[in-house]
Amino acid sequence: MKALVFEGPGRRTWREVPDPVVEAPQDAVVRIDTVTICGTDLHILKGDVPTVDPGRVLGHEAVGTVTEVGSGLSTLKVGDRVLVSCITSCGRCQYCRTGRYGQCLGGGGWILGHRIDGTQAQLCRVPFAETSTHLLDDAVSDEQALMLADILPTAYEVGVLAGNVRPGNSVVVVGAGPIGLAAVLTARLFSPAVLAVVDLSTDRQAVALRAGATHALDPGRSLLDQVRELTGGLGADVAIEAVGTPGTFETCVEIVRPGGHVANVGVHGAPATLHLERDWIRDLTITTGLVDTATTPALLNMVASGQLDVATLVTHRFDLGAIEEAYEVFSDAGRTGAMKVALSAGA
Template sequence: MKGFVFHGPGQASWQDVPDPAVKEPTDAIVKVGVVTICGTDLHILKGDVPEVRPGTILGHEAVGEIVEVGSDVRTVRPGDRVLLSCITSCGRCRFCRDGSYGQCRGGGGWILGHLVDGTQAEYVRVPHADLSVHPLPAAVPGEEAVLFADIFPTSYEVGVLNGHVRPGDTVAIVGAGPIGLAAIATARLFSPERVIAVDLAPARLEAAHRLGADAVADVHEAPGQLVADFTGGLGADVVIEAVGVPESFELCTRMVRPGGHVANVGVHGKSATLHLEDLWIKNVTITTGLVDTYSTPTLLRMAAAGRLRTGQLVTHTFPLNRMEEAYDVFSKAAETGALKVVLGGEQHAEVAVPAA
């Protein structure tokens, strides 16, 4: 088979690799139908994630068909159409028993495309399959379902739920990339009074409007003042950080109201200053987190019922064998307008989704 193999910083290729095989009785082998590329994959290619060893197949999001299972797998069988979660769960350790699957100590957590071979291949081995794949409703196309492997549960759990979004809230989301856009869509499930999106790319701000943002602001045009104007000077009830740079985190802490919540979703590679000299008196709650994906079944049911539309986030599709080109398009999002790049599935040529 073929897979997209990391060879070291700045080096990766779509190449022949050995077929995966069942190693443990809890494993499943999945024929990959649809995959996507995550911003974390770009961090790996830059060398920012040293745990990923050269020779590893990248990717942690996919939709596919079960082709083989180990003797202990009970919840799926060959022929089942499934979503592969970005998080693998042993189901037995202390953290899994608490539903904190991202912190699994039993050989799970974020391992696909990180510590073991991932999903950007024709076939993939999934450890702990019973809790790490989800049967897919027929009503959810694979090209949309694949977004529930990572970005939707991440934005929902680490952003919206950790931020305690409630009806009537003002919610500010800093960063209108895929995670930020998914946060807009899932925040609206709680009927906030308004959602404000902040970014520096006009195309992403337009996408934020389409996904349900009530107002948008260029990061260079005093977004804090816009939030203050909407809230009578108080600040936002919830601010979601969806970028992962010091400047965006510090902007979030300036925009939150006393007693409000800052939910950090972005992956930070550098230190950010926490201005406790200003924040200590404001009763502000700051949360961080790696997604646990406990919400994935709920989100899939909502998608099947038409309550969550994900298709607008997919801007480009490719066949699997154009993986290198897809990475190039995704890595140059400022030039290409790429939000989510999907490979495989029913579409086999690059397309752009028209504005709605």
């Protein structure tokens, strides 16, 4: 089969690799029907995730069809259409038994495209397949489901829920890329009074406003001043960091009010400064985290019912064989306007 292979920082190739096979009773092999590229993949290519070895097939989000099942599976069968989650869950360890699948101790967590070969390929082996995939029906399209493999549950769990967003809050999302836009979509479920976005791209600001943001802040002016203007001088209740740079994290800490919450969602490859000499007295809560995907079933229900509209997330579509071109478009979002790309087999 062909797959997108990480060859070391700055290098990737779409090339032939061996087909995956069932290696354990709980495994399934899935034919990839639709797949996407994540900002985390770009971080890997930049060298920000040194735990990814050269030769690894990238990707951790896909919708596909089961083609082979291990002897230990009872609820999955060949021909099932499934969402392959970005998080793999053994279902048995202490963390999995409390819904903290991202911290799985039994061989799961974020392993696809990280510790084992991932989904940017024609076929993918999924360990612990019964607890790491979601059966799909016709109420949710491939593209809709694909948005629930990572960015929607990540933004919802690590941003909105961990940030303790409540009705009437003032929420500022720093970064209006795919994760930031997903944070806007899911923060709206809690009816914040202010839902502002910050991004250097006016195109992304416009997309966020169409998705339900109430304000787009001017990155050329003091963000603290603008946030205070919107909040009666207090600052934001919640700041959601959705970029992954030292400057954006430090900005989030600066713009929240005393008693506020900073929810860091971005993947960081460099240290950020926390000014405790200034902020120890402000009663701040700062959270970080890896998505658990425990909310994926609820999000699937919301998409199927029309309560959550993810149509704005996909901006570019490609054939799977054009994945190198898709990477160029996705990584140059400032020029192309790309949010999420969808690559389909035989598109």
